[in-house]
Amino acid sequence: MSQHQVETTEKFGLEGALGAVDTQRSVTGVHGYHEGEGANDHLASIYDTHNDQFDVVVPFIQRGLDRGERCLYVADDNTREEVLDALRKGGIDVASARDSGALSIHTKADTYLQTGAFEQDAMLDFWQERLSQARDEDNYAGVRAAAEMTWALDEGTALDRLVEYEAMLNTIYPGEDYVVLCQYNRERFPADVLSDVIRNHPLVIYDGTVCQNVYYYPPEEFVGTDHPLLDVDRVVEELVSRARAQSTLQESEHHRHPWLHQQEVVAELGQRVVEAHDPDRLVTDVTEQVANTLNTDYCAILEGLPTGEALLVREGIGWQDGIVGEAAVSTDHDVPTGYALQSAEPVIIEDLATDSRFSGTGLLTIHGVTSGISVCIGSQDDPWGVLGVYTREQQDFSDHDVAFVQSVANIVAMAVDSTERKQTQHALETNISSPDRSSEETLTTTTDGRAVNDSLNAVLRAAYDNDIDLEHFYACRNDPPYPDWDLSIVEARKPPETPDG
Secondary structure, three states: OOHHHHHHHHOOOHHHHHHHHOOOOOOOOOOOOOOOOOOOEEEEEEEOOHHHHHHHHHHHHHHHHHOOOEEEEEEOOOOHHHHHHHHHHOOOOHHHHHHHOOEEEEEHHHOOOOOOOOOHHHHHHHHHHHHHHHHHHOOOOOEEEEEEHHHHHOOOOOHHHHHHHHHHHOOOOOOOOEEEEEEEEOOOOOHHHHHHHHHOOOEEEEOOEEEEOOOOOOHHHHOOOOOOOOOHHHHHHHHHHHHHHHHHHHHHHHHHOHHHHHHHHHHHHHHHHHOOOOHHHHHHHHHHHHHHHHOOOEEEEEEEOOOOOEEEEEEEEOOOOOOOOOOEEEOOOOOHHHHHHHHOOOEEEOOHHHOOOOOOOHHHHHOOOOEEEEEEEEOOOOEEEEEEEEEOOOOOOOHHHHHHHHHHHHHHHHHHHHHHHHHHHHHHHHHHOOOOOOHHHHOOOEEOOEEOOOOHHHHHHHHHHOOOOOOOEEEEOOOOOHHHOOOEEEEOOOOOOOOOO
């Protein structure tokens, strides 16, 4: 077992489950939570001590920072200084995160009680503004909020309004990149409030375990309806016991049939592409998913540079500082990744030190790599890059392992293609919306930095595939096969009455 994997499992799936929250999936005990009910990512952490609290908060915030999200923390049960100190002790680079604007600490005065009293609509507007600013103005991947809910215990705040607000959070921003962690001090909140808190959160975290909450009620079933008081002590222990039993069962199944877990991961990643989740975010997640699934020390996605002579390490896990986003490797045949790129066939290494095929292995050698798999992302005619997984100790990869890595690489290729199509669509619509541009100027549209002046077919095919309304232009085509279209483009204020084809 790799060091990376040991660190993950020792936390009893907490980091993995928190990561899975981002995609509304999990392989560590919370799979399928509130799927299809339209709720956003809404968790309740019930804690007994300061250490219990930040054992959850630290990986939650770190996960957001790693994913390029803006993280907001509302302090109340602790002072600002106590929160920052706990985050530092947990290993978070607080200074850098705050300087960049990725992490901010707030109080009840500038959030929940910003108008002097708690107003639900004002607070919902606050979160909407923060999401819009972070994503649309500052280019963050999303927003991650952690709030200490003890502010509601102040005189003048009706706890039933807090409960109603919590219920409403499950209906806003469905599908948005928004994750909210509501923290409740078990010693300070009365049992009836904690009972309703449990009923209002699809996921409950207690004793370091993320639990699928079988006591959760959707807002339309909860609001305006009386519910029996839950025995909070019994319920949280039951939820933890269920989650741990499920985790143990899944780990056992995955150990006996690892390919089952591999299929789950491929299906989940593929579904994210189909549902048009952020392709860049998916690419970021792939390295962690693959490393965890295959129990490897390193994973990397390398993107081919325009020169064709090098691959940039775009995303990765396990590598030394200064590698991801900066290091480049050759595309020559004597480098495993270069060989995979040029041959478009999986490259399997049993023992790098004795493999006579490769001599240009600097990046792998300095990381002590022994075994690995490298596969091409994209086709041999049009490769985009390489997906690679590597281990320090010798590992015999099965055919299922190789097929899994290739399947994930194919999904990455789909995500990249989706991104390029969106860029093409945006460029086309931008050009076409400018009536003063000539046809020649319109055809200077670029996709990922490559001019398409010499490929009218590529522009029109992209428009067709993306259902783009060309407005002042129409394409005349013959019958399929479409790649061999005989295309022309005609400038017109409206299509002819009977367009050809």
